[in-house]
Amino acid sequence: MAQVPPRHGGNLQQAALRLGCAPEQVLDFSASLVPFAPPAAVRRSLRQALALQVYPDRSYSALRQAIALRHQVPADAVLPGNGAAELFTWAARDAAALGLNHLPAPGFADYERALRCWGGRWQHEHLQLPHQQVGPQELPEAFRSQLAHLQGPLWLTNPHNPTGQLWSQESLLALLERVPLLVVDEAFLPLVPGGEQHSLVQLASQHPRLVVIRSLTKLFGIAGLRLGYAIAEPQRLQRWSQWRDPWPVNGLAAAAGERLMADAAWTKKVQAWVATERPWLVDQLVRRGWQVSPSSCNFLLVQRGHALENWRQRLEQQHRILVRDCRSFIGLDERWWRLALLDRRRNRRLLRALDQVQATDRA
Ligand SMILES: Cc1ncc(COP(=O)(O)O)c(C=O)c1O
Structure with missing residues (x-):
């Protein structure tokens, strides 16, 4: 049966059920929330x-x-x-x-x-x-x-x-x-x-x-x-x-x-994280051949000119990483993902997983 593209990110429980693991073991780049525990x-x-x-x-x-x-x-x-x-x-x-x-x-x-x-x-x-x-x-x-x-x-x-x-x-x-x-x-x-x-x-x-x-x-x-x-x-x-x-x-x-x-201090902390992490992740993605729409906030619309559904499935199944599949957005298709920013450690994990998916494609 054809899978209906999701209309919202953050379907962590359903992904965990599909993967047979606990929701905490899934890394979620599909819903754009701050990656820190609440104050x-x-x-x-x-x-x-x-x-x-x-x-x-x-x-x-x-x-x-x-x-x-x-x-x-x-x-x-x-x-x-x-x-x-x-x-x-x-x-x-x-x-x-x-x-x-x-x-x-x-x-x-x-x-x-x-x-x-x-x-x-x-x-x-x-x-x-x-x-x-x-x-x-x-x-x-x-x-x-x-x-x-x-x-x-x-x-x-x-x-x-x-x-x-x-x-x-x-x-x-x-x-x-x-x-x-x-x-x-x-x-x-x-x-x-x-x-x-x-x-x-x-x-x-x-x-x-x-x-x-x-x-x-x-x-x-x-x-x-x-x-x-x-x-x-x-x-x-x-x-x-x-x-x-x-x-x-x-x-x-x-x-x-x-x-x-x-809590005004919290907002400052969040904006400081966006100001550092966003340009860093954009740079890392661009070096790896991604086109990244310049975003002012904590998520990035990205594409690479080819269909990404197979990559998305491999990220999920082999690395337990979720990204926002953009097929449900009018005018976007399989070539687009939306990626949330997380903290540096988890952003690096995403990049390593992407490198592996790309490397097995070339092999
Ligand atoms: C642009 C935008 N507005 C509002 C919401 C929903 O916010 P809430 O969780 O407060 O209902 C979302 C959630 O994804 C969103 O992307």
């Missing part, structure tokens, strides 16, 4: 929150305060969610009611899932590959002219997934004037050195046509806790609150989130 403060707050009899505060006021403080926005412009994914669902409910949505392609597939929940309609807008530079850039001219006449909501990812392109704040602001709703997913922005300068978070707290969504998953390596938040005009968030299940964020995630939002 010690999280474990402390989780232990304290283990009094599981208590309902979480239904308004999440302490968590909202902590997020508001970090971004210098009013607390009623903040809505915590069960991961960014839950908040896409509510943004999509608004967006579906506003006509045809526009989604860059290749792009993150979860916006489609969210729109589908509400019978929303969308059209893909082609985004050219590869781009020229690392660092903030204008949305490409051809992409902007495609958008010139659009009338429906626009969804953007900053930095973009899967390319890692960082869109300058200026170029996003120019678009904002033209659309009935702009949803900007900043899931990876806090990992980008200097990235916050290009955030729309502060504007979102007062702008009626802008929603910014953030995730704690990548920045803190806490995919299992499920925590994200939206910043938008308070009236919009109040409406969303009435649609949701009660207590969408569990007490453990809320307690950890309060601590994490106050």
Whole structure:
């Protein structure tokens, strides 16, 4: 039976089942999370929150305060969610009611899932590959002219997934004037050195046509806790609150989130790691014949001009290494992978495994 390409990275349990090993024995370059154990403060707050009899505060006021403080926005412009994914669902409910949505392609597939929940309609807008530079850039001219006449909501990812392109704040602001709703997913922005300068978070707290969504998953390596938040005009968030299940964020995630939002040192550490590890890994890959799209964040879109499915399977079966197979992204095919950055030791392990796969190909 033909294998369906995965629509998301990080399927560690399933890979471990296929390989007959424990999930800890699999090295995962397919989901782009920081490679460090979450800050010690999280474990402390989780232990304290283990009094599981208590309902979480239904308004999440302490968590909202902590997020508001970090971004210098009013607390009623903040809505915590069960991961960014839950908040896409509510943004999509608004967006579906506003006509045809526009989604860059290749792009993150979860916006489609969210729109589908509400019978929303969308059209893909082609985004050219590869781009020229690392660092903030204008949305490409051809992409902007495609958008010139659009009338429906626009969804953007900053930095973009899967390319890692960082869109300058200026170029996003120019678009904002033209659309009935702009949803900007900043899931990876806090990992980008200097990235916050290009955030729309502060504007979102007062702008009626802008929603910014953030995730704690990548920045803190806490995919299992499920925590994200939206910043938008308070009236919009109040409406969303009435649609949701009660207590969408569990007490453990809320307690950890309060601590994490106050941890500015962590973000510095993560950005310093991206600033050193990314150019190092790019250089190593280029020397080995890979073409690497210049990315501003902690993942790299790579290709080598030939189909990589056989290599991917050998990496998984012989080395227990997972990479993000990009066949599910519109416009990409078997020649493309997305690779997360891990720490130096594990990045070296990937390179050694790639050398072996390549060597057996030549033999
Ligand atoms: C661009 C982007 N946004 C959001 C998410 C989801 O984040 P969360 O785990 O908070 O639902 C992902 C996860 O892969 C992602 O790649």
